[in-house]
Amino acid sequence: MPDLVTHTAAAYFLSRSRRFEQVRALFYLGALLPDLLARPIYILFPKLFFFTVAIHTPAFMIIVTLLFSEFFPGKSRSAAATWLFAGIMLHFMLDFFQRHLLTGYYWLFPFSWRSFELPLFWPETPVRFIPLWIALIAATEAALFLRKRRLTATHADGSP
Template sequence: MPDLVTHGFAAWLLVRPQRWRRVRLLFFLGTFLPDIISRPIYILFPHWQGYTVAMHTPLFALLCGLLAAEFMTPDLRRCARLAISAGILLHFGLDLMQSHLGDGYYWFFPFSWRSYELGWFWPEATVVWVPLWLAIITTAEAVLAWRGRHSAA
């Protein structure tokens, strides 16, 4: 996986426009969800990997995302399902670009055990870009906040 900051930066780029304000947090939830539900289990119980590998698959993440959307108020559920699912798709879109020494991710689990990835970068390669992503986000948000304050006055 690219690191969570890189996932968050990609999500921020997509949902930063004001028209996405209503679903922004749900989209972020979807973007982080595949790693939130799988990584703690992988880290705490590495010897269970044969059993837990399915937790970082599109089907499992989408099911968890749809379950999470059910906790929203009825008027928000449809929107939440779409936003969370879109965030999950963005997450796996970035993961697809990676390279692994062994098998990559099982995109079509439980229908297939074939793994596939584009191999454009190693999972740790994005970490060196984290300071740049954070600088861009904080600078852009500061500029936008400053503009908002000065245009309202």
Template sequence: MPNTLAHLGVAGLATRSIITAAGLKWVYIGALIPDLPWMIQRIVRIIIPDINLYDLRLYVIVQSTLFLGLILSIAFASLSKEHNKTFLILSFGCLIHLLLDSLQEKWAGSVILFAPFNWETFSLGLFWPESFPTYALTFFGLFYIIFLFRKGIQEPLNLEVKNLRRRVLFIFMLLVYFILPLFLLSQPLEANSHFVKTLKNVDERPGKYFECDRRSFACRRRHRVERN
């Protein structure tokens, strides 16, 4: 998927073109929401090394959908004085993030836009990670952040944290965000999202097609040391 710089730049340009007074901090938060589950996943794997990786992947797949992104957007927006406007900014950021992801060809990493009604992955696959569009989006994002850095720092978040009802709503929606995926794991499994169903059925998977994310790797020669 396009990197964080690309997402921040595109989200900033797109969101502020429609919502001209959108605060950059909220724009950037919205652009990062779909990636939060993947970031948390890495921490979980360190803290709980014996966790079932297939179930963890299903959990993260659910959390990274637009549906769960909107739930987390409600949670964050509840702490803002302009909660309706902030929700629009955050939700639009989630949508832009996922649409941008869908433009890039990524094995076993397509996005899910229409959950919980449809769990099929969506991908346009217009360019590869190491192609010119990816680099162009990255440099654009870097330029955008640097150009608006001072403005982004100076703009306040306008939080409303003293309101009890807002705090209760924040905690409730946060709990929904983390608990609801536990009841939806079967949906991406049946849809074979990220080929988890294929890989999980160990006895039946030989000869079946699957994809996995491409990773950089190094080959090392193993030398056998013989002692006389």
């Protein structure tokens, strides 16, 4: 599991486009949701680990997505489910590249107890990059703020 800051940073950089404005919050939530649901249980009840591994699986997250989207009315329901699940898949994609000492994530649960991954980094590796992610996000937000301010100042004199 990359840390939550890394998951958030990935969601941030992938959703900067204006077309994400309406769904960005759902995308962010999805990018964090597997760990937000699973980790507290692992931490509070470590002996229940093998009973709760199903929480951090695509199958469980599909169920969560479908239940969550029921809170949205009519036409917005499918969009809510789509963008929440897109964030969840981003989360799982980052997790897929993590090494594990023992068993990894059960991507095909409940059809298989086989665990597999593309082991590119250890869990603590992304933590080293947190200052970089925060600096890049701050620089991006500062650049966007200055650009918006410049555009506002340009049009303040009544020019189109």
